[in-house]
Amino acid sequence: MFENSASNDETTKNPQMNDKHRGGDNMYNDPDYLNLMDSFQHAKFDESGDLLRVLLERYPGNPRLVEFQKDLELRLSLIELEQKHDLVERKQKTRKTVRISTFTIFSILVVLLIFAGSYLVLSNLISQEVSESKTSQAALLEQQARDLLSAGQPAVAAELVGRIRSLDAEYPGLAELEARTNTLLKLEEQYQGAMEFMAEEKYPEALAIFQAIESESSGLWDVQRMITKAEEGIQISEHLKAGDEAYQEQDWRGAIDAYESALALEPDLNDPLMKEQLLNSYLRSIIDMLESSTTTVEEIGLAEQYYRKAVAMIPQSRAFASERSNLEQVSSNLLELKFSQTANSLLQERYQTFSSISSAVAYLNKAVNLNPRSADLQAALRTAQLYQVAFQDVIELNWSQAVKNLGQIVGSDPGYANGNARQLLLESYFELGKKFYEVGLYADARTNLEQAEILAFEVSENKLQLFEVQKALGDTIARMNDFENAGSYYRYAFEKVGALNKAPVNSQLYILVSDGNELMFQGDYQQAVESYRQAAEEISQIYTMRTIDAPDGATLPFFAAENLSTTSAIIVANRLPLSMIITFGRELQVPSID
Numbered sequence: 001m002f003e004n005s006a007s008n009d010e011t012t013k014n015p016q017m018n019d020k021h022r023g024g025d026n027m028y029n030d031p032d033y034l035n036l037m038d039s040f041q042h043a044k045f046d047e048s049g050d051l052l053r054v055l056l057e058r059y060p061g062n063p064r065l066v067e068f069q070k071d072l073e074l075r076l077s078l079i080e081l082e083q084k085h086d087l088v089e090r091k092q093k094t095r096k097t098v099r100i101s102t103f104t105i106f107s108i109l110v111v112l113l114i115f116a117g118s119y120l121v122l123s124n125l126i127s128q129e130v131s132e133s134k135t136s137q138a139a140l141l142e143q144q145a146r147d148l149l150s151a152g153q154p155a156v157a158a159e160l161v162g163r164i165r166s167l168d169a170e171y172p173g174l175a176e177l178e179a180r181t182n183t184l185l186k187l188e189e190q191y192q193g194a195m196e197f198m199a200e201e202k203y204p205e206a207l208a209i210f211q212a213i214e215s216e217s218s219g220l221w222d223v224q225r226m227i228t229k230a231e232e233g234i235q236i237s238e239h240l241k242a243g244d245e246a247y248q249e250q251d252w253r254g255a256i257d258a259y260e261s262a263l264a265l266e267p268d269l270n271d272p273l274m275k276e277q278l279l280n281s282y283l284r285s286i287i288d289m290l291e292s293s294t295t296t297v298e299e300i301g302l303a304e305q306y307y308r309k310a311v312a313m314i315p316q317s318r319a320f321a322s323e324r325s326n327l328e329q330v331s332s333n334l335l336e337l338k339f340s341q342t343a344n345s346l347l348q349e350r351y352q353t354f355s356s357i358s359s360a361v362a363y364l365n366k367a368v369n370l371n372p373r374s375a376d377l378q379a380a381l382r383t384a385q386l387y388q389v390a391f392q393d394v395i396e397l398n399w400s401q402a403v404k405n406l407g408q409i410v411g412s413d414p415g416y417a418n419g420n421a422r423q424l425l426l427e428s429y430f431e432l433g434k435k436f437y438e439v440g441l442y443a444d445a446r447t448n449l450e451q452a453e454i455l456a457f458e459v460s461e462n463k464l465q466l467f468e469v470q471k472a473l474g475d476t477i478a479r480m481n482d483f484e485n486a487g488s489y490y491r492y493a494f495e496k497v498g499a500l501n502k503a504p505v506n507s508q509l510y511i512l513v514s515d516g517n518e519l520m521f522q523g524d525y526q527q528a529v530e531s532y533r534q535a536a537e538e539i540s541q542i543y544t545m546r547t548i549d550a551p552d553g554a555t556l557p558f559f560a561a562e563n564l565s566t567t568s569a570i571i572v573a574n575r576l577p578l579s580m581i582i583t584f585g586r587e588l589q590v591p592s593i594d
Contacts (some may be wrong), residue, residue: 027059036068045075078108138167145177152221154184187213191221198226203233236262240274247277252285256306275313282310290334300342300363307335332370339367340377343384348418350562351554354395357388383409387421394424394557395580399432403448420558426455427557427567430469437476445476462564463497463593464543470496471536474529483525490532491520497593499535502542509538543591545573554582564592 027033032051039048049072055065141160148157158181164171190209197206207230214223243258259278263269289295289303346352346360364381371377390405406425409416416422429452436445449472456466470493478486494500494513503510512535519528550559557580560567571578573589582588 027055027062027064030055030058032058040068040072045072045079048072049076135168138164138171141167142171142173142177145181149180149184152184152188154181154188157181158185184217187217187220191223194226198230198233201233201237203230203237206230207234232265236265236269239265240271243274243277247281250284252281252288255281256285279310279313282306282313286310286334290338295338300338303338304335336367336370336374336377339363339370340380343367343380347384347387347416350418350420351551351558352391352417352420353553353555354388354391355553357384357391360384361388383413383416387417390421390424394428397431397578397580399428399435402428403432422455422458423557423561426452426459426465429455430472433472433476437472437479440479442476442479446473446480449473449476459561462561462566464564464569464591465561465566467493467497467539467593468566468568474532474536478529478533483529487516487520487525487528487532490529490536491517494532494535497539497542499539499542502593504541507538507541509535509541512538540591542593544594546590546592547587548590550582550586550588552582552584556580556582559588560590563590565590 032055036048036051036055039045039051048068052065052068052072056062056069059065141164145157145160145164148154148160161174161178161181164174164177168174190213194206194209194213197203197209207227210223210227210230213220214227239258239262243255243262246252246254246258255277259274259281262274286303286306289299295303340363343360343363346356346363349356361381361384364377364384368374368377368381386405387409390402390409393399393402393405403425406421406428409421410425414422429448433445433448433452436442436448449469453466453469453473456462456469460466470489474486474489474493477489494516499509499513503513512531516528516531516535519525519531546563548563556567556570559582560570567580569591570576570588573591
């Protein structure tokens, strides 16, 4: 028995090694365990046995319970032994009474000693478990508090810090945790103050606080986002102030730019005065631009944008029906006028391109859409569309169709598109005449070249152009065996360009033209034509050559006419492919005859 008690003492020296690994922490708080202790202390061994069996099932292999089991079994065995001794005593009556009594007393003393030792060990163990439980709770609370502080919730963390202090005022790290919590509580108070400034639209004050918080503890809450919002609030205030000042000065464009900048930062900005002044600025700006004679195409597009924005700002309700109607009517009339003016301006450009003509057609389309009942606008649109098609015919070298379409336009308006339509018609007649000449249709060639000559006379300052047409007519009429008329065309062409006055007297050009003139005088028309034909091949001797930057995408017939030259002469001089468009901006050698 004493050996068993010693073994139990050894077991209880390290309860963590045995009890904790078998659910000891929970067992000591188990009501059945406390009842077991009470029953055992009050020697209710049967009841203790029942509770012990329940606890062993609940905490199998627990050293403390095993120890109790041994004690209980020992006590029960002693009782059983005592009963046996009583039985023997009754049988023997007197002989063993003293010995059994002595043994019984001794056994009871041993049990009491064992019980007392177990009680002391158990009390120490419970005290140690309570201390360890407090430390464990404090550590868990510390981790939760730190997590809350990291999440920016100092108020909740402060409650946990108070609980740690109540558990263990000397807990390691408690002071540091309290300081951090207090700091964050102070920053939270500052944050709330800044948010109040934001609600009052006191953005500079709010920004200063948010920046201070960010400087002290970067990444806290949504401070960075609020800094951005405060900065935007300051910018919006500045834009509104600038818009108000521009509006008072009747700087409508400035007011629009300022107010739209504010709306770009805050699309839902609800400022009735700003909206009213922005709407009026749109309207006044539209009127100013459309009444100006110097308004550019870009400004027309801007006026259209302003018009659409102004319409969108007027509420879609019956109360504002008249305002919307008036706005649409006034703006529609102004836009119609400006669209047609812009289209005409594009059609008057000297260096037209297919793109600019297409833009003119688009603007006329817009004007017609605004006023579909206008016969003048409808006619202008049809002519512009026909000119667009004819221009495309020229680009595609479709001379026959170009002559047809351009002839219709020039027939009704000789100066259409600032004379560009007539220039393209001249080019088309000339090229179509050359095509007929190449296939031997000389009568058709002569008809088209004569039409080209009529147009060339209208721009007589371009001597090279007239020379090329008359030279082509001379070649064509000669093929028809009418050498006298052919010679007359040649002679007139050389006289028109002043060949004998410009060419050196010993040059081939001078000699051949002089021979041609003499042969015409003598009536030898066929030989005169041959001499003139050879002289025409030397005409470059009296060219004036200039180097000119040709813009990318420019139309070659317009470029040539502008510089008193011809498309064919520029193509030959620069060895270009046959094309009506200068595909790459470059320097070109441009021949002309002064």
